[in-house]
Amino acid sequence: MSPKLHTRLFLFFLVLLIVAACSPDKFIPENQYLLEKVRVQSDAKHFDAAQMAQYVRQKGNARWFSLFRIPLSTYSMAGTDTTKWINRTLRKVGEAPVIYDTLQARLSCEDLRMAMNNMGYMNSQVMLNTKIRGKRLTAIYTLHPGEPFTISNFEYDIQDSAIARILASSLHTDSAPRRFIVSDLDAERKRITGILNDSGYYRFNKDFIFYTADSIRGSRDISVTLHLKKYTEHSDAEPTPHPRYIINEVRIVDTNPSKPLLRPNILRDNILIEPQTYFSASNMKNTYNNMARLSAVRYTDIKFREQPKIDSLVIGRMFKYRESALRYLEADIQIIPNAPNTISFQPEGTNTAGNLGAAAVLTYQNRNLFHGSELLSIQLRAAFEAITGLEGYDNRNFEEYSLQTGLTFPRLLSPFLTKNFRRRSKAVSEATVSWAMQNRPEFHRRMFSAAWKYRWNTSTQKTAYNFNVLDVSYVYMPWISQTFKRDYLDNASSRNAILRYNYEDLLIMKSSLGLTYITPRLALRTQIESAGSILSSLNTVLRFPVNAQRQRMLFNIAYAQYLKFDFNITRLIPLDQRNTLALHAALGISWPYGNSTILPFEKRYIAGGANSVRGWSVRELGPGRFKGTDGRIDFINQTGDLKLDLNAELRTRLFWKLDAAAFVDAGNIWTLRNYADQPGGQFNFGRFYRELAMSYGLGIRLNLNYFIIRLDGAQRIINPAYDSSFEHFPIINPHFKRDFRFHFAVGLPF
Template sequence: MAFEVEGTNSAGDLGAAASVSFQHRNLFHGSETFMVKLRGAYEAISGLQQGYSNDNYTEYGVESSINFPSFLFPFLAADFKNRIRATTEFGLQYNSQQRPEFSRKVASASWSYKWSNSRKSQHRFDLLDVSFLYFPWVSDTFKQKYEENNQSYIFEYNYKDRLIVRMGYMFNYNSAGERMANNTIKSNSFSIRAGLESAGNVMYAISNLTKQSKNSDGEYSLLSIPYAQYIKGDFDFSRNIVIDDKNAIAYHVGVGIAVPYGNSKSIPYIKQYFSGGANSVRGWSVRELGPGSFPGDGNYLNQSGDIKFDASIEYRSKLFWLLQGALFVDAGNIWTIKEYENQPGGQFDISKFYKQIAFAYGLGIRIDLDYLVFRIDGGMKALNPAYSSGKQRYPILNPNFKRDFTFHLAVGYPF
């Protein structure tokens, strides 16, 4: 049994979350691991326009999984299954979110395999992952805002019921293996994370072969629910270089791209990228940066994209007792593949994307408990891509603490 409490800060909106989990490591007396977790969260939302009935965000959810220490698949011989050194995991999740703008429910089920070639590498293959996004209620004020701005197509795609049927592969490698400690100053190491997933391909092929009719939005559906079709890839490289027993330099580079096609005109919101926050460019709050040179319009739902770039470098040093200090520089942004009216300047352009990379710098304090790291980071904007020229583009030369500083409280290292 485990219990966790956390504080949240989303673009200046404060909240709290709590979760309780239970785990049984020998459910059927064959080393099967069963887990169930309950989670709840609350957040006070500021800056809303008039016309909404409340100004808070509530969330609750439950997830469960059972892991079998063997490869399970129907119609295969037992000898073949025994030769494959993989574990099998089945999972179920349900999440309910209540916002002033809408109510959203997400139900999902998964079937995946995990295996390791060594203590340093891990593989995960999601054979089947099905998610159903259901919107039982959407505010008329929220809907009207999109219609008035001629953005009904964005509303239609992101705030209506949708089905995601995906499969994917994830690879993780850490050169330190099981010797890797939470205190990354202790050892030279590097890690690689790479993933690839796709959704909707089999269903689209069946819809074509059976000559299924499309809905009014030009989409194929399953049980009257449109399904998403896309491909998404991610890659992240991190390295830690030890200078001495008290000092180290760490850096990482991460990229990602998600491309909609076939049955989709856009990537489902829950699969899109965002920038800013405690694990991204720390001069901005979460979901406050981008896409591209888009300055934001007060609606965090518009600050998401299909392409992401992140890079950071940190100088980490032990101070005294359990305290560590850090100096960091971050860079990155997100972009959209297509040009959208509600995200002007957000489309990726090979000739100018490098001019839209944001930079930030700052200081951090970490409390290292070996099994857990509490992190406090303060980031300042250095280059703001929302401006093409002038003093506001280069806040590093004209710093304004109230305008450019962002505070982050998090658990664990940023990379």
């Protein structure tokens, strides 16, 4: 480690010690105490006391990374004279000491006891003890939950006969004893309310449901009865059967009646509120969701109006039986359109290895192409880069022109689908076609791709699927310079199978299926992709020609054949209000087989960088023990067929919009075959764990809510590609220039 780095680290830790040493005692009044720590514990081994900490009203001062009370120390550096600017600033940036409040402590005891009662521990108690040391106090809440109460008998008392008939098949009849938990009883009220709201009971709410409970003295068994009252319009009104509502008419309120925004069949598929059906809250919610998916619609407003009573005989003929409480609703659905066409222009600046350039992107969108809310997107991109210092080549620059088109249908387009299935489906169908032309001094490349895809979400919006039915990519190399061929492709001393494969004409025909599951604390993504299997099946019938490498060819091009699987999971564990532990694991494996012995370059894995093992730059790590070519980063060879990433990151909120993180990363990539140009890169189950690279570091994040700007600095711990022990264990023998990396990125790493 360099002397300058030693000095910087010494000064950094010296400042931390000075800040941490500042005492807040001068801000603590006489006979009062700083709340140093809060502990919640239980005398029952089976009871999880940690879950009860949320009911304690007064917490100690915030700790960065759950350890350092830097905000309090910053506040403590201020003087008592608030007329001085520096004192006001330190107080504003820092956090005032939390003074122990006996009233808040007593209220916390009551909240804890009530929370345990709601969990079925009806005889629970809370004891509060305090430990005082100088002007600091630790509050200890000890919970005595006792034994939980159980529901031995559960009954229903439904006073409305029509509702009783509707709910008959939905009531719980299981008589097995269960824990008396208030939240479970409230969930039953919500469940019944939901059933009735979907069965025509427009005005029903859970306040019409209440419970009574009876227990025998000395027993922990409780008999519970759910009561569902009759309808009362106001406090002085007589109870009557609950009114049940029928949708009599649905009117579409369009801003331009002479030219409807959407075709009638599109409205029928997306509006689930229909005449001569009972009111359904779920149908109303799903209608809102369906209309929100349509790019042609800015927003939707649904209003219901109650109509005078309709003749009961007419209703009887419509619904096969007569009910005296039937009423009548009209629905007005107002649809506000989006701007149908948009054009945007975005200039870009580029810098590739010091070569400066510029690019421009022109995008056109039509949000309602066929009056079915189809989204047409056309994107034109042009890029130019001045390439200098490229010896042995004509003085040419880099040019790229591309055209990307996409047509998205907000519905499932497929034959043999029923109307009900289409209406229930939340799928989006998408067709894409793109073409790109790249001209470089070394080569010219043409790329064409076309795909047909489906995307859909489940009703809870937690799970999303994507299905690429068919995705075809074609890469054509019309020209390669003689210098490039001589130095890289034909020269026996530098011949590289992966490199050659990357500069040959290539055809990929693939299909893939992906799943994404996201909750506030868990994110899981997985995808499986198969290429060449359809063509391989056709080959058994059509007998495609074979090239010199014994590969089957279509249109005189050897098609790629591989299987690829990716799995990615992130788990967030809140430690307190300001600190969260994020755990991440990612596994990817690709296997070329059949018509391929090497993966297409863009399908190979890379390691290092801002979202992987951060002690290495992108493409600087792996595969396995491979060190690169002559100690330099090898763009082609530092790729692999298998990838493993393991990350742990402690995230903490600092102040204002600044967050920080301390992290440890581990991982690497490997090849599944033994390639001569990647020595030490092949995966071996018996030693792969010894080839895991590790690094640790700190990061600062500017959290602007809609996006995060991130700067991470990481130091290597273990380097699997080494010539000496000094390189193998940088944690013992650090070298700043060799072993430390900075990363600037947008968004969280995982």
